[in-house]
Amino acid sequence: MGDRKPSELFRYLKSHATALTPEDFILEVWKTRLPSHIRNVMAASSATDIDTILKLAASVHEVSPAKQVSAVSDFTGLVEQIQQLTLQVNALTQDRNRSRSHGSQNQSRGSQNRSATPATARDDFASDWLCFYHRRFKEKATKCRGLCTWPGNDARQQ
Incomplete structure (x- = not known):
């Protein structure tokens, strides 16, 4: 109206x-x-x-015309403020999550063993099925343990 x-x-x-x-x-x-x-x-x-x-x-x-119009305009203003606050909270939450994930990565890197396998090497092969040596050294591995599925193992195991 x-x-x-x-x-x-x-x-x-x-x-x-x-x-x-x-x-x-x-x-x-x-x-x-x-x-x-x-x-x-x-x-x-x-x-x-x-x-x-x-x-x-x-x-x-x-x-009661003025009372109703002012209530509607007040309500519209409140809705806009709520939307702005929601956007601000979302932005702050994302920033906080980013800083936490960066902080936890830095902390965990400091405590990791230097011989740990980089993520890219783990992603190249199915890390659950490769032994430590093949995950770390790939084709240069000289020792192989367990049920490793490295492609060259078939000839070695026979």
């Missing part, structure tokens, strides 16, 4: 309807666009004449 009066809204809807649109249909659409406090009064009314219905809506609107 915006800042229109109920009668202005009805005239606006009627002006945008075609000549074949029944006035009862326009009235029903108009009722759905009214604020809830006006709709509640309209539902309790038994008036059927359009002029009477418009006068009733106008009188209800006069009782």
Whole structure:
């Protein structure tokens, strides 16, 4: 409805309807666009004449128009503030997670053994099936342990 009066809204809807649109249909659409406090009064009314219905809506609107408009504008402002705060919290959470992951990587690197296998070497082969020596030294490995699936092992094991 915006800042229109109920009668202005009805005239606006009627002006945008075609000549074949029944006035009862326009009235029903108009009722759905009214604020809830006006709709509640309209539902309790038994008036059927359009002029009477418009006068009733106008009188209800006069009782509390400013209060309803300010509440809607306050609500809109609150929704925008909540959206902005949500974006800020998400950004801060992502920054915090990034700094934690970088910090934990740096801490774990310091405590790791220098002979640990780089991630790229582990990713090249199925690390669950390769022995330590093949994971670390690949084709240069001279010792092989366990059920290693290194391609050259078939000839060695026979």
